[in-house]
Amino acid sequence: xxxxxxxxxxLLSLTPxxxxxxxxxxxxxxxxxxxxxFTTAIVDREPVDDITVVSPPVDSVFFFTDLRHMEGRTxxxxxxxxxxxxxxxxxxxxxxxxxxYSQVVLEPEQYGDWSVTVLDESGWPLYVEIFRYEPGAxxxxx
Numbered sequence: 001x002x003x004x005x006x007x008x009x010x011l012l013s014l015t016p017x018x019x020x021x022x023x024x025x026x027x028x029x030x031x032x033x034x035x036x037x038f039t040t041a042i043v044d045r046e047p048v049d050d051i052t053v054v055s056p057p058v059d060s061v062f063f064f065t066d067l068r069h070m071e072g073r074t075x076x077x078x079x080x081x082x083x084x085x086x087x088x089x090x091x092x093x094x095x096x097x098x099x100x101y102s103q104v105v106l107e108p109e110q111y112g113d114w115s116v117t118v119l120d121e122s123g124w125p126l127y128v129e130i131f132r133y134e135p136g137a138x139x140x141x142x
Contacts, residue, residue: 031073033118033127034097035066045099054106056136063116063129064101071095074121077102081114106133 039047039062040054047064054061063077070093079086079102089102104114111133118127 030069032068032070033065034068035064036116036118036127036129037064038062038116038129038131039064042101047101051131053132053134055134058106060103060105061114061131061133062101062103064099065118065127067093067098067100069096070098075100075126076119076121078117078119079104079114080117081110082112111135 037047037050038054039049039051040058040060041048042062042064047062051061063079065075065077067075073093075091075093077087077089077091077100079088086104087102091098091100093100102116113130113132115128115130117125119125
């Protein structure tokens with residue numbers, strides 16, 4: 001009997017274990033927001049700059065997000081100003097690396113802190129970023 005068990009164990013060690021990558025469950029740590037930033041424009045699906053403070057004459061801001069391994073899921077950009085949701089933009093993630101962006105037009109007198117929260121389909125926050133909209137140098141602060 002011992003001889004049979006040793007032979008069986010030996011055979012197992014010689015047999016390679018192969019599992020297709022798509023059959024393995026994706027670890028939660030691999031599903032992530034790889035990059036996220038505010039920018040004044042998007043060119044070739046990439047942000048042109050990284051802003052934290054903006055002033056007129058800039059009157060719109062983009063939020064760029066690079067998502068990894070979240071295919072089949074939905075993410076939402078929720079824009080907030082003064083404690084109120086200004087807009088929400090959902091995205092269907094269709095690949096292992098998926099870049100998305102949304103935009104807000106800044107109205108006159110909407111100075112202060114703005115934020116975007118990246119949410120998953122259940123409403124769970126994945127990432128938050130803040131920028132400040134300030135009056136221009138030749139305009140009075142309020």
